[in-house]
Amino acid sequence: MRNMSTLLSPVTINEWHLRNRLVMAPLTRGFANDQDGTATEEMVAYYERRARDGVGLIITEGINPSLAGKGTYGIPGLYTAEQTASWKKVTNAVHKHGGNIIAQLWHVGRLSHSDLIGTPPLAPSEIPAQGRVHKLHKPYQIPQAMSVQDIRATIQQFQTAARNAVLAGFDGIELHAAHGYLIDQFINEKTNHRTDEYGGDIQGRLRFLKEIIIAVQKEISVDRISIRFSEKKDDDPSYVWSDKAGVLNAYLNLFRETGITILHPSTDRYTTVWDGEHNFHEAIRQQWDGIIIGVGELEATTAEQAVQDRSIDLAAFGRPFIANPDLVQKLRSGQQLVEYDANAHLTVLV
Numbered sequence: 001m002r003n004m005s006t007l008l009s010p011v012t013i014n015e016w017h018l019r020n021r022l023v024m025a026p027l028t029r030g031f032a033n034d035q036d037g038t039a040t041e042e043m044v045a046y047y048e049r050r051a052r053d054g055v056g057l058i059i060t061e062g063i064n065p066s067l068a069g070k071g072t073y074g075i076p077g078l079y080t081a082e083q084t085a086s087w088k089k090v091t092n093a094v095h096k097h098g099g100n101i102i103a104q105l106w107h108v109g110r111l112s113h114s115d116l117i118g119t120p121p122l123a124p125s126e127i128p129a130q131g132r133v134h135k136l137h138k139p140y141q142i143p144q145a146m147s148v149q150d151i152r153a154t155i156q157q158f159q160t161a162a163r164n165a166v167l168a169g170f171d172g173i174e175l176h177a178a179h180g181y182l183i184d185q186f187i188n189e190k191t192n193h194r195t196d197e198y199g200g201d202i203q204g205r206l207r208f209l210k211e212i213i214i215a216v217q218k219e220i221s222v223d224r225i226s227i228r229f230s231e232k233k234d235d236d237p238s239y240v241w242s243d244k245a246g247v248l249n250a251y252l253n254l255f256r257e258t259g260i261t262i263l264h265p266s267t268d269r270y271t272t273v274w275d276g277e278h279n280f281h282e283a284i285r286q287q288w289d290g291i292i293i294g295v296g297e298l299e300a301t302t303a304e305q306a307v308q309d310r311s312i313d314l315a316a317f318g319r320p321f322i323a324n325p326d327l328v329q330k331l332r333s334g335q336q337l338v339e340y341d342a343n344a345h346l347t348v349l350v
Contacts, residue, residue, distance in 0.1 A: 004331055007304045007315060011056070013291055014223035014261060016100050016171060018056035018314075021307055022328055025295055025318035026059045026104045026174070026228075030074030030135070031349045037064065037077030038086035046349045047090050049325040051099030057314065058094060059174055059226070059264075062106025063087075065161035066154070067117050069182070071108030072134040078103060078161040084168045091169035102172035102226065103165040105158055105216075109182030110143035110191070111235060120144040122154070124185050124192040124199065124208075129235045151198060151208060154182075155215050162216035172224030175212060178266045180233035183209050190239065202250045213258045222259040226293065230266035231280070244275050244283075252287055261290040264316070270296035270306070282311050300331055325350065 008020045031042055050058060064070050064077040077083045087103070094101045110123035113133045123143035132139055146154070158175070165173050177183040185191040186208040192199050198207050209227075216225060229251060233239045241247040255263065267280045274280040281294050294303065294312030303315035319340035320327050330337055 004300060004304050006307045007300065008328075008332060011313070013057075013313065015221065016057065016224075018100060019054055019098065020056040020328065021314045022056045022331075023293055023295075023314045023316035024050050024055050024058040024321045025316040026061055026106075026176075027318050027322060028061050028072075028075070029346075029349060030072060032074050032076035034074050037067075037070075037075065037080070037083050039076050039083070039090055040086075041089075042349050043076075044089045044093050047101065048093035048097065049350075050321060050327075051094040051097040051101070053326045054097075054328040055099060055321070058099060058101040059316070060090075060101065060103050062104050062176055063161070065105050065107055066157040068112070068119070068122055068154075069107030069109075069157075070116050071112045071181075072116070072136065075106075078105070078164045078168070079157065084164040087165075087168035087170070091171075095169065100171045102174055102224070103161075103168070103170045104174040104176055104228070105161050105165075106176040107154070107158075107182040109185045110140065111181060113138055113141060122146050122150060122182070124194055127191055127193065129180075131235055145194075148196065148198075155208075155211050158212045159215040159219055162219040166220055172226065173216065173220060174226040174228055174264060175209070175216070176228050177209050178228045178230035178232075180235045180239075183212065184230070184233070188233065188239070190236070202247060206250060206254050210254055210258060213254075213260065217259070223261060225260060226262040226264050227255065227260055228264040228266055231274075232266065232268060248283065249287070252284070255290075262293070263288065263290065264293040264295065267296045270294055270298050271302065272296075281306070285311050319345075322346075 011018050011021050066079050110121045110129050112121040121143040126145045128142045129140040162173050187205045192205050231241050265280050275283050292312045293314045293316050295316040306312045322345050323338040323340040
């Protein structure tokens with residue numbers, strides 16, 4: 001295996017002193033207590049194993065800031081005292097081994113169902129998604145268009161979740177503004193037909209994200225906030241930005257305006273050419289001097305080269321971490337990785 005000296009070397013990212021540049025990507029596993037949204041002892045052990053192995057940074061599975069944000073069974077929350085206390089066990093276990101862990105805050109918006117949350121799903125506009133709800137296997141419902149009061153309440157829920165993340169001992173948070181979930185539903189012109197200040201042009205459609213960023217900064221340092229964003233939508237694989245340069249520029253201007261320094265751009269495959277000769281992360285690097293987390297079925301050798309080239313600063317791995325709790329040590333020693341197998345690995349939490 002090729003030398004991984006850069007990828008495996010310690011690095012300081014703002015307030016985080018990381019043992020290496022390897023990141024455990026956010027991975028929805030669905031093993032939380034479905035009734036109360038608390039993290040289980042099984043989850044504590046799951047995250048502790050990766051921290052013990054030496055991963056630089058862990059980004060948790062998506063955590064709901066409210067019940068309305070829940071999109072399937074077994075998703076944890078950060079909106080009750082019990083949930084916050086349960087996550088404290090996770091962060092303590094990670095910190096015991098010298099690891100760093102941040103909480104990804106995730107609201108699915110219209111990609112939910114009243115069977116899961118007790119009320120119609122919320123969205124910027126009354127436009128249903130195509131397909132069926134994950135694990136529930138029922139068609140998506142027509143969502144309820146959010147009033148300005150609903151929007152303000154949801155922003156407050158994100159702020160409260162950020163406060164609870166601090167109380168739970170997390171080293172930071174990530175806002176999930178990608179993949180067609182609620183924040184992204186506001187940004188996407190196909191799912192946001194609003195005519196008020198939260199709709200219209202790209203500036204209006206980005207306003208919801210902007211106000212969430214401003215709100216969570218009241219609870220946690222901006223240097224400890226990551227933003228996940230993407231062109232790709234999980235429920236609409238054919239979607240692309242009609243004006244790639246213009247939309248990307250609007251995002252980056254928003255991040256600069258709000259003081260964000262850590263970006264987690266998401267794409268299916270890191271190496272795929274996105275615009276001109278560049279992949280998505282390289283196109284962002286052309287305009288962005290801050291921190292970039294690379295992701296997208298990365299190979300270790302590709303990640304090492306990307307970090308050396310400064311296309312990215314950290315490299316996130318998802319499925320390899322599910323199949324290999326000891327991924328870091330295997331990369332260090334050149335051991336063969338266990339190949340990810342959904343049938344073998346998704347049904348258990350090890």
